[in-house]
Amino acid sequence: MRIFLDTANVDQIRQGVKLGIVSGVTTNPSLISKEGLADYKAVVKAICKIVPGPVSAEVVVEGVEPMIEQARDIATWASNVVIKIPATTDGLEVISVLSKEDIKINMTLCFSLNQALLGALAGATYVSSFVGRLDDIGHDGMELVRDIVDVFEYYQLTTEVIAASIRHPEHCVVAAKAGAHIATVPYKVLMQMIQHPLTDAGVTRFLADWQRVSQK
Numbered sequence: 001m002r003i004f005l006d007t008a009n010v011d012q013i014r015q016g017v018k019l020g021i022v023s024g025v026t027t028n029p030s031l032i033s034k035e036g037l038a039d040y041k042a043v044v045k046a047i048c049k050i051v052p053g054p055v056s057a058e059v060v061v062e063g064v065e066p067m068i069e070q071a072r073d074i075a076t077w078a079s080n081v082v083i084k085i086p087a088t089t090d091g092l093e094v095i096s097v098l099s100k101e102d103i104k105i106n107m108t109l110c111f112s113l114n115q116a117l118l119g120a121l122a123g124a125t126y127v128s129s130f131v132g133r134l135d136d137i138g139h140d141g142m143e144l145v146r147d148i149v150d151v152f153e154y155y156q157l158t159t160e161v162i163a164a165s166i167r168h169p170e171h172c173v174v175a176a177k178a179g180a181h182i183a184t185v186p187y188k189v190l191m192q193m194i195q196h197p198l199t200d201a202g203v204t205r206f207l208a209d210w211q212r213v214s215q216k
């Protein structure tokens, strides 16, 4: 399972990329606005320069034609940009048109197996299954990831499954076991993934023991 960062914070993205394990980034309008970033194009271009892999940027208009027009424009901003299109009826039509133009699409706000299946058939490169938001309303978000992975595998669909709306490190564990191709995680969760109190205690003890012998 690959790791993407789910953020529009350039410092966090730089830091994650420096660690050598972040192979992509996903943004959405809420994440962009959280950073107070007004120049959408400049921000996406900056992120695309830092990240070695795909960077998802979402359309921020409604309707088939406006979405197609905006997506085509965003697709020119960088060679590694991926366009996020919502899992709606209009979105499906947009995905079908753009995928034939070799524009990479991440179908976002995916909350059902049917949505994911239709997105894959329309030619989406990725579908983003929103785990945390399903958990929030009392569903098992990760069960959906598992189902999508199984069905895509059964029908040999090449669309990759992104476990999104990740809220804590355990989500990453279950996403990996479910066979998600990618987990897109907030920076805080990425940091939590590497931390373990026994590792910290072990390092402290090894260094203390080493100092005892090296001072003899």
Ligand code: G3P
Pocket: 006, 026, 027, 028, 130, 132, 133, 164, 165, 166, 184
């Ligand atoms: O990038 C979309 C998704 O990961 C958002 O997560 O926490 O707002 O549900 P969240």
